[in-house]
Amino acid sequence: xxxxxxxxxxxxxxxxxxxxxxxxxxxxxxxxxxxxxxxxxxxxxxxxxxxxxxxxxxxxxxxxxxxxxxxxxxxxxxxxxxxxxxxxxxxxxxxxxxxxxxxxxxxxxxxxxxxxxxxxxxxxxxxxxxxxxxxxxxxxxxxxxxxxxxxxxxxxxxxxxxxxxxxxxxxxxxxxxxxxxxxxxxxxxxxxxxxxxxxxxxxxxxxx
Amino acid sequence: xxxxxxxxxxxxxxxxxxxxxxxxxxxxxxxxxxxxxxxxxxxxxxxxxxxxxxxxxxxxxxxxxxxxxxxxxxxxxxxxxxxxxxxxxxxxxxxxxxxxxxxxxxxxxxxxxxxxxxxxxxxxxxxxxxxxxxxxxxxxxxxxxxxxxxxxxxxxxxxxxxxxxxxxxxxxxxxxxxxxxxxxxxxxxxxxxxxxxxxxxxxxxxxx
Numbered sequence: 001x002x003x004x005x006x007x008x009x010x011x012x013x014x015x016x017x018x019x020x021x022x023x024x025x026x027x028x029x030x031x032x033x034x035x036x037x038x039x040x041x042x043x044x045x046x047x048x049x050x051x052x053x054x055x056x057x058x059x060x061x062x063x064x065x066x067x068x069x070x071x072x073x074x075x076x077x078x079x080x081x082x083x084x085x086x087x088x089x090x091x092x093x094x095x096x097x098x099x100x101x102x103x104x105x106x107x108x109x110x111x112x113x114x115x116x117x118x119x120x121x122x123x124x125x126x127x128x129x130x131x132x133x134x135x136x137x138x139x140x141x142x143x144x145x146x147x148x149x150x151x152x153x154x155x156x157x158x159x160x161x162x163x164x165x166x167x168x169x170x171x172x173x174x175x176x177x178x179x180x181x182x183x184x185x186x187x188x189x190x191x192x193x194x195x196x197x198x199x200x201x202x203x204x205x206x207x208x
Numbered sequence: 209x210x211x212x213x214x215x216x217x218x219x220x221x222x223x224x225x226x227x228x229x230x231x232x233x234x235x236x237x238x239x240x241x242x243x244x245x246x247x248x249x250x251x252x253x254x255x256x257x258x259x260x261x262x263x264x265x266x267x268x269x270x271x272x273x274x275x276x277x278x279x280x281x282x283x284x285x286x287x288x289x290x291x292x293x294x295x296x297x298x299x300x301x302x303x304x305x306x307x308x309x310x311x312x313x314x315x316x317x318x319x320x321x322x323x324x325x326x327x328x329x330x331x332x333x334x335x336x337x338x339x340x341x342x343x344x345x346x347x348x349x350x351x352x353x354x355x356x357x358x359x360x361x362x363x364x365x366x367x368x369x370x371x372x373x374x375x376x377x378x379x380x381x382x383x384x385x386x387x388x389x390x391x392x393x394x395x396x397x398x399x400x401x402x403x404x405x406x407x408x409x410x411x412x413x414x415x416x
Contacts, residue, residue, distance in 0.1 A: 047354045048306070058295040063305035065273065066298045073294035087266040090278035097271035098256070101308040109324045116317045117339055122330035131325050146255045 001025040002055040004045055006032045008205050010104060011052035013167035014067045015204070017160050019197035021075035025054075027204075065096040068160040080160045092154060095147050095161050099168055103143075106135035107171050133176040140172065144182040153188070166192040170207060209233040210263040212253055214240045216413050218312060219260035221375035222275045223412070225368050227405035229283035233262075235412075273304040276368040288368045300362060303355050303369050307376055311351075314343035315379050341384040348380065352390040361396070374400040378415060 003018060003025050005011035009032070018025055030036045030051055037049045046053040046062050054061045054070070061067050072081035082088035108115065110132040113123030122128060143165065149155040153162050169189050172179045179186045192198050202208065211226060211233050213219035217240070226233055238244045238259055245257045254261040254270050262269045262278070269275050280289035290296035316323065318340040321331030330336060351373065357363040361370050377397050380387045387394045400406050410416065 047350060048310075056295060059299070061295075061298045061302055063302045063309070065305045066301035069301055070294055070298035073297065086278055086281035087264060087269075089281065090269045090274045091267070093274035093277055094269055094271045097273045097305075097308055100305055101271070101313065102256075105309065105313050106324070116314070116324075116343065117330065117336045119330070119335040119338075122325065122327070122335040127327040127330040128325045130327075135324065142255060 001057075002028055004028050004030055004042070004051055004053040004055070006030045006037065006051045008170075008207065009051055010064050010167060012170070012201055012205055012207075013064055013160075013164040014052045014054065014071065015201045016163040016166065016195075016197050017068050017071045017080060019200055020080060020158075020163065020195075021071050021078040023071065023075060063100070064164065065093065065100050068096060068164060069093070072160050079157065082154070082157070082159070088154065092159055092161050095143075095153065096164055098139075098143075098147070099164050103136070103139045103168055106132060106139055107168070107175060109135070110175065136172060136175045136177045137181070140169070140177065140179075140182050140185060144184050148184045148188070150184055151188075151191070162188070162192065166198065209265075210236055212236050212238055212250070212259055212261040212263070214238045214245065214259045216378075216415065217259055218272050218375060220378070220409055220413055220415075221272055221368075221372040222260045222262065222279065223409045224371040224374065224403075224405050225276050225279045225288060227408055228288060228366075228371065228403075229279050229286040231279065231283060271308070272372065273301065273308050276304060276372060277301070280368050287365065290362070290365070290367070296362065300367055300369050303351075303361065304372055306347075306351075306355070307372050311344070311347045311376055314340060314347055315376070315383060317343070318383060344380060344383045344385045345389070348377070348385065348387075348390050348393060352392050356392045356396070358392055359396075359399070370396070370400065374406065 005015055005027060030042055036042055037051060043049055045060060052067060054067050061070055073083060076083060081092055109128045113128040117123055152158045153165055166189060169179060169185055179189060213223055213235060238250055244250055251257055253268060256270060260275060262275050269278055281291060284291060289300055317336045321336040325331055360366045361373055374397060377387060377393055387397060
């Protein structure tokens with residue numbers, strides 16, 4: 001498998017999951033500073049011009065929730081999802097869908113407002129960017145109060161959702177949200193950082 | 209099971225899937241005109257104040273991609289997803305994730321800009337709302353060219369993704385996008401309308 005990623009992006013989530021699964025894969029960096037995600041070569045891999053993308057011998061998978069569930073299903077021995085229980089799997093996917101459709105989107109309004117509006121004033125610090133601390137705070141309040149069971153997101157068993165929540169919780173500081181306001185998420189964040197998989201991926205992304 | 213829905217919302221996708229699965233369930237309408245989704249009672253069902261929500265005997269599932277995959281897994285005889293093939297299931301989820309995180313979000317910038325910005329000018333017809341026809345057009349171009357295999361989205365077999373694409377394709381007209389520009393999606397839309405499941409759900413939602 002080949003895993004296409006970019007530094008300090010949502011690809012961190014899938015990369016941690018690949019490490020947790022013990023997957024054998026090659027990593028290829030896409031350089032956002034040179035807009036390589038829009039290069040002709042990369043658009044052949046992912047026509048959306050985004051990361052991550054996972055190339056398998058059957059074809060290419062994009063979108064974090066899809067890649068995460070694929071890793072869990074392709075490496076069942078790693079026990080990264082409740083694969084034999086449709087209800088618990090749905091609860092996992094419920095959170096992953098919320099992360100991709102609401103939380104990641106909230107965050108994206110800080111830097112990528114041009115996706116949704118041409119007007120520069122509307123994208124500005126006074127407008128779209130201004131609400132990001134509130135939307136991210138509200139989202140993590142909801143995760144902490146309504147979704148997170150503990151000690152891991154789904155309870156006793158570590159899962160792909162832990163990789164995803166950890167990845168996005170790394171963005172809180174830059175979004176002017178204090179992670180310590182969410183004791184369960186903060187504790188989770190600190191415990192995640194002790195895992196070898198996370199330490200390896202954090203080093204690749206220059207995170208600490 | 210109890211299915212909470214609102215008229216002409218994304219709940220159409222899951223409702224069609226429930227009908228396709230032959231599920232026995234009770235439907236409960238949440239009235240967006242009276243902001244019932246923010247009522248104390250409904251927030252007990254879904255603290256996000258959104259639809260759909262599916263109440264099962266094990267607990268409550270929200271988020272369309274999670275509900276759709278749950279329906280497919282809970283009713284395997286209906287063959288609504290490639291459940292025994294992790295790669296094909298990932299391709300299905302890849303599309304469902306794109307629909308929830310990009311296409312639905314594009315559409316939401318027309319009516320629900322207040323989710324991401326307080327400034328009324330930024331939410332206005334001159335700003336956020338103005339780009340919706342372009343973002344929805346771009347998204348459906350990508351679906352038509354890069355994702356849709358035909359005759360159904362994933363090829364020969366009907367799946368939950370067909371329910372989801374159909375649901376969102378109903379929004380194109382209101383978003384000033386001409387569905388006929390996408391011949392595969394248009395043909396799919398017309399064939400979907402012939403299915404009894406779709407006809408039943410369209411009638412509930414006052415769609416035609």
